[in-house]
Amino acid sequence: MCGIIGYTGNRQARDVILSGLKRLEYRGYDSAGIAIGNGSLNVIKDKGDIDHLISVLPVMRGKFGIGHTRWATHGPPIKNNSHPMTDCKGQIALVHNGIIENNITLREELMKRGHVFRSETDTEVAVHLLEEFYDGDLEAAMRKTIKELKGSFALVAIHNGENGKIVGARNISPLVVGVGKRENFLASDVPAILEYTDRMIYLLDGEVVTLTKDRVRITNFEGKEIKRSWQKVDMTLEGAEKGGYDHFMLKEIFEQPKVIQDTIIGANLNAESGYSIDLTPDTIKIIACGTSYHAGYVGKYMLEELTHTPTTVELASEYRFSSDTHSEPLVIGISQSGETTDTLSAIKTAQKRGLDTLGIVNIVGSTMTREADSVLYTRAGLEVGVAATKTYITQLVALLTLSIKMGVAKETLGIDDARHLTKELRKLPKNVRSVLDQSDAIYELAQKISGAKSMFFLGRNINFPVALEGALKMKEISYIHAEGYPGGELKHGPLALVTEKTPVIAIAVKDQTYEKMLGNIGEVSARGATVIAIGTEGDRELDKYADYVFYIPDVPPLFTPILTSVVMQLLAYHTANILGCEIDKPRHLAKSVTVE
Secondary structure (H helix, E strand, C coil): CCEEEEEECCCCHHHHHHHHHHHCHHHCCCEEEEEEECCCEEEEEEECCHHHHHHHCCCCCCCEEEEEEECCCCCCCCHHHCCCEECCCCCEEEEEEEEECCHHHHHHHHHHCCCCCCCCCCCHHHHHHHHHHCCCCHHHHHHHHHCCCCEEEEEEEEECCCCCCEEEEEECCCCEEEECCCCEEEECCHHHCCCCCCEEEECCCCEEEEEECCEEEEEECCCCEECCCCEECCCCHHHHCCCCCCCHHHHHHHCHHHHHHHHHHCCCEEECCCCCCCCCCCCEEEEECHHHHHHHHHHHHHHHHHHCCCEEEEEHHHHCCCCCCCCCCEEEEEECCCCCHHHHHHHHHHHHCCCCEEEEECCCCCHHHHHCCEEEECCCCCCCCCCCCHHHHHHHHHHHHHHHHHHHHHCCCCHHHHHHHHHHHHHHHHHHHHHHCCHHHHHHHHHHHCCCCEEEEEECHHHHHHHHHHHHHHHHHHCCEEEEEEHHHHHHCHHHHCCCCCCEEEECCCCCCHHHHHHHHHHHHCCCCCEEEEEECCCCCHHHCCCEEEEECCCCHHHHHHHHHHHHHHHHHHHHHHCCCCCCCCCCCCCCCCCC
């Protein structure tokens, strides 16, 4: 997961590239670099974040160039492993996102032919291949180079002898073209170039693009030209700014009432392949990774409750290697970016098995929107914080609206019940706002637990996945070890780890699991644990069992995960902030996982 940007036009490339790298820093921040062409190549790179790069950067003049911010996969984050990589002659500079799987074999062959390697990265083999194949035409050399590579890659290169030209290639890893007026851009994600243009062309797998300031030329790997029009994106530059909040994560948590409303309004299925999926499948399989997997797990309960359809949830990275059981479920892939490698591969696997696929995606024009048969958009807008918040909440809303639509289609949900649920949906922004209004109270709870070394999160039924997500949020931004469990599993092992130093966050809303959850709270309280419970307004019993209680509005059980999740987000955020953690850019993590 790395950030790439390229520019060619009439501006000073240094300024454009640095601005873009700052907006791409969520994709990687252990090293960074820049290459500017101006008759010769000027390459500066170093370990550290973009601010460090800026501090060591000399005056660099030139009107075309490339930049990179890295999240290390091959080789530690040191200066020599930073991008851009250069060839032996210092004439070609190249940046890369992805993994070149046959890099060891290629490296050995290239070294035998006299190439000198300066890094431990897989990327460097590509720039030396470009050097071997270069004969005055960088595009032709790129096309020959990519035929030698196995794996995933977005490659972008410049040559000091071809003034103003940038060549890029895509296989699995994302790459987008920004179309300007007498200037053009390349980037791994839209936010990098949104300051300069909102006209984008999304490259597909197996495509090469050549940019000058006046032309965008796209071909396939064989050289056949491809005509594709740009499309206007609906993101705004303001979405990439903090807007007065201390962190992007906090801003994005507080944007949730609006994005819930937008998702409800825009919750229409789009048939990308020209036909609509069957809304009455016999079975459903949800595939996703990370937070999206937790959203899918909540969705399982929604779909089974409202459609009576057996639903399973599987990690996308595992589904790809599963056996074909010859069952015919509707396969729902969930990815906020639409570029998650494992989820995309799982969608392709499902299609090879002849299955209908539905993508739940946030980014219009992303790869999943083209790969899946139909798409349900989540309308969350740009999310910069690495820890997903508003994209996760809109995934839950999208799954709930889908469940209602399918319930009506399958006649497992009556029209009156559907109308009642739709009415409750429309109340969600107000109910979420009421939770956000109590952020200060959640901060007080965070102070009670911020000194812990380990925590447990407990839930049952539809709120068990929320416990998983709450634990994930806590550990990814506060670095406190946290685990989510079903309440009933405590006595099957985890209870051995509960002590007076182990805070327990327990979701005990008024649903069919309420009495059992009170029993689970009693079990951990008896071991001396501090218990923070999340309950339903009007509950008069819960505070007798827990040390601290936070109440959410009284909503139907299917809607509780959306509200309890917001509590979990704020609790994790405030805990991390109290501890002084780097909230928007947690260590070792990046926003979009586009490598395997």
